[in-house]
């Protein structure tokens with residue numbers, strides 16, 4: 702059972718109130734990009750055992766999208782944060798580092 | 811104009827708690843910048859209550875304001891007053907990014923009353939309904955079994971909730987089953 706704090710309505714939402722939105726911080730490659738870039742954007746996804754950054758939506762709640770940092774192996778949640786950012790904020794990175802020293806995820810660490 | 815009827819025409823179930831269709835209710839969805847003075851003035855004027863903060867329900871009698879999300883409110887008022895009130899709010903918000911929709915006929919409202927009401931709801935929603943976590947003055951959007959709903963308390967024991975009108979029968983059956991005599995859990 703996963704419980705994520707929705708940063709928009711402040712509710713600690715049960716997993717069954719949420720809709721999973723897949724990997725966070727995807728960089729879009731559209732018209733004008735190379736085939737490799739476009740393929741990576743469409744199909745290339747992280748699938749870590751450990752630290753993961755994801756998008757979630759409080760579907761049966763306030764309806765807002767947000768980001769979550771959690772461990773896929775233990776379901777430990779390091780924190781949730783605004784959807785309006787392109788990278789995990791400093792306090793989220795610090796919270797992950799405190800629990801998983803030396804972690805890295807795509808270009809973040 | 812045709813006669814307005816609620817989804818279940820006043821259906822009522824009496825068990826450990828009473829589940830009742832409360833009849834037609836005026837409901838206006840308002841989306842926009844909730845810190846905008848124009849919006850605050852328009853919605854508080856329509857509902858006659860103070861502006862609610864995060865997850866707050868300000869309900870007095872038939873009128874009230876529910877905080878639905880950081881950019882969404884639900885205005886409650888008597889059914890007949892909704893069309894004119896929606897028009898007035900929309901006029902007040904002209905020129906700013908907003909949405910005003912009279913959703914009165916798209917929702918079903920139920921009252922769940924009696925000492926067991928809290929337990930009836932807690933059986934169906936993952937929302938924390940412990941007395942220390944939820945009480946009068948708050949509103950919570952969540953799910954009841956498989957459908958979305960929002961609920962608030964009208965006093966220390968009684969709840970009101972609404973869902974989509976097309977799901978009214980499902981919701982009524984769900985609440986009634988959870989409220990059957992002898993189906994108590996006794997957690998609260």
Ligand SMILES: [Zn+2]
Nearest residue numbers: 707710759763
């Ligand atoms: Zn939320």
